[in-house]
Amino acid sequence: MHETANDTVRLLWGPPAKPSRGPKPALSLERIAAAGVEIADEEGLGALSMQKVAGLLDFTKMSLYRYVPGKAELIALMVESAAGEPPAPADGADWRERLTAWAHHLADSFARHPWLLDATVGPRVMGPKELSWLEQVVVALDGHGLTGPERMDAAVLLAGHVRGIAQQSRGTGASGGPEAELLAALGAMVRQHADRFPAVAAAMADPDGRDRALDFGLERILDGLAALIERRTGGA
Amino acid sequence: MHETANDTVRLLWGPPAKPSRGPKPALSLERIAAAGVEIADEEGLGALSMQKVAGLLDFTKMSLYRYVPGKAELIALMVESAAGEPPAPADGADWRERLTAWAHHLADSFARHPWLLDATVGPRVMGPKELSWLEQVVVALDGHGLTGPERMDAAVLLAGHVRGIAQQSRGTGASGGPEAELLAALGAMVRQHADRFPAVAAAMADPDGRDRALDFGLERILDGLAALIERRTGGA
DNA sequence: GAGAAACAGTGTCTGGCGGACACTGTTTGT
DNA sequence: ACAAACAGTGTCCGCCAGACACTGTTTCTC
Numbered sequence: 001m002h003e004t005a006n007d008t009v010r011l012l013w014g015p016p017a018k019p020s021r022g023p024k025p026a027l028s029l030e031r032i033a034a035a036g037v038e039i040a041d042e043e044g045l046g047a048l049s050m051q052k053v054a055g056l057l058d059f060t061k062m063s064l065y066r067y068v069p070g071k072a073e074l075i076a077l078m079v080e081s082a083a084g085e086p087p088a089p090a091d092g093a094d095w096r097e098r099l100t101a102w103a104h105h106l107a108d109s110f111a112r113h114p115w116l117l118d119a120t121v122g123p124r125v126m127g128p129k130e131l132s133w134l135e136q137v138v139v140a141l142d143g144h145g146l147t148g149p150e151r152m153d154a155a156v157l158l159a160g161h162v163r164g165i166a167q168q169s170r171g172t173g174a175s176g177g178p179e180a181e182l183l184a185a186l187g188a189m190v191r192q193h194a195d196r197f198p199a200v201a202a203a204m205a206d207p208d209g210r211d212r213a214l215d216f217g218l219e220r221i222l223d224g225l226a227a228l229i230e231r232r233t234g235g236a
Numbered sequence: 237m238h239e240t241a242n243d244t245v246r247l248l249w250g251p252p253a254k255p256s257r258g259p260k261p262a263l264s265l266e267r268i269a270a271a272g273v274e275i276a277d278e279e280g281l282g283a284l285s286m287q288k289v290a291g292l293l294d295f296t297k298m299s300l301y302r303y304v305p306g307k308a309e310l311i312a313l314m315v316e317s318a319a320g321e322p323p324a325p326a327d328g329a330d331w332r333e334r335l336t337a338w339a340h341h342l343a344d345s346f347a348r349h350p351w352l353l354d355a356t357v358g359p360r361v362m363g364p365k366e367l368s369w370l371e372q373v374v375v376a377l378d379g380h381g382l383t384g385p386e387r388m389d390a391a392v393l394l395a396g397h398v399r400g401i402a403q404q405s406r407g408t409g410a411s412g413g414p415e416a417e418l419l420a421a422l423g424a425m426v427r428q429h430a431d432r433f434p435a436v437a438a439a440m441a442d443p444d445g446r447d448r449a450l451d452f453g454l455e456r457i458l459d460g461l462a463a464l465i466e467r468r469t470g471g472a
Numbered sequence: 473g474a475g476a477a478a479c480a481g482t483g484t485c486t487g488g489c490g491g492a493c494a495c496t497g498t499t500t501g502t
Numbered sequence: 503a504c505a506a507a508c509a510g511t512g513t514c515c516g517c518c519a520g521a522c523a524c525t526g527t528t529t530c531t532c
Contacts, residue, residue: 005417013425022479023528049518062520063481071519118357123406123418131426131433138435148439150452157453160400161393168392170359181241182359189249190367197367199374203384216386217393220460227459258508259499285489298491299510307490 005125007069008076012127025066027057032067033077037113040078045115048075075119080127082113086136095229096222098140103162103218106133110166117167134159141225145232154225161221165214241361243305244312248363261302263293268303269313273349276314281351284311311355316363318349322372332458334376339398339454342369346402353403370395377461381468390461397457401450 015029035056040048050071054061068074087105089098110116126134137155138148146154187204194201251265271292276284286307290297304310323341325334346352362370373391374384382390423440430437 009421135433148442153449153452164396185245197371203388206384213389216389223463224456224460
């Protein structure tokens, strides 16, 4: 019996300090998570190891297991730490403006911590900060005729889009980097096999302003939500 | 110099057999990829190792390296193998029906091979089959006033949504499984802290038909695209 | 104040991983 | 006939997550 789920929940939601009899802990969950974030930011999640985290803190690997049951739980703490508090909604903004700002903030988070993409695959326990992000969207859509589940679905839709864009544009910062090689190779392949993929080849050849993918999808989603809202509120 | 990108491209796009002088290879990329898919389907991508793949084929681990430069390239082959050919578009269908069918097919693929979610994070070289999926979307949107990049953006939007839904509903098959525990724990936390997340708590308490997230988002996206198309084609 | 319980951090070990490299044996072109 | 090319093997290395027994320190309870 591993009970990893409950361990994670307790770690993320209820660490109200300890009674304690022996020596005081020299570390803290916060410091450990911060060290993990630092490593993951610089070298990626794949390069994250207990050894490295411990080394950065000048402790031994095994000492970390006094604070954290395992690597998975450490990553959950890192996610919660890197997510941070969601942006405060602007006062005078309507739902559309709020969701737009929210999406851009989320995209910024992914850009700052690309490993969040790897760390948040699959179903997992969300921490309070992550839930606050979700709450923001549901709140913004309150009172427009949408049901509760619909508002949740809308949040998932929005987050999924930002995530997909972040994933696609990962590593394509101005520097070029080693990822540019991939795109170049892929582009060459598409051109070389243009007969099999005429539409994609033509689309890629079109010299238009790029990097609009985030806003393009965002506007389509918001248009779609607006249509639903208008239908529900009777065009008021 | 690793040249991993070129290795992968060559593996996925151009393996026109070899001239060859020595003994004939007993394995093939197809068989190796199929073995990998089998393991990943059953135990997940995390449990995939060269040892296991080789063991399933009754070969030694190192023999696989005669066919594949490394594990990353093996996974790329597995993705291409599991993706399969995209669904043929129905003849009389308009763009909206085609994209709906496409999205459901993609969702099916993710349901059949959940590890595809893990295997397709980050920028990578797409194989011909994966590109064919993309091509289908771009083709379906041809001739409706959208620019090439816009059609590509729409494809990314659509794929990103399906992906996000697949990710969220992973492991929540009818059986319940160990993932249900996570959801239960999370739900308990939300109820317990309902003061901090009133909107989410209310939305989760709403006893509505669930599992509509895929179609909900899909319809919003398609509505948004329809609005754009109508605007572009002058309402024709 | 004395002793014991609780606890923090360490050192050692195991099983598994990806992969480098040298090797054996087989096939085939010259 | 022979040598080059090649398929598959065996051994080795460094790294990983984590189990477990251990030492030393702190603090609560007699």
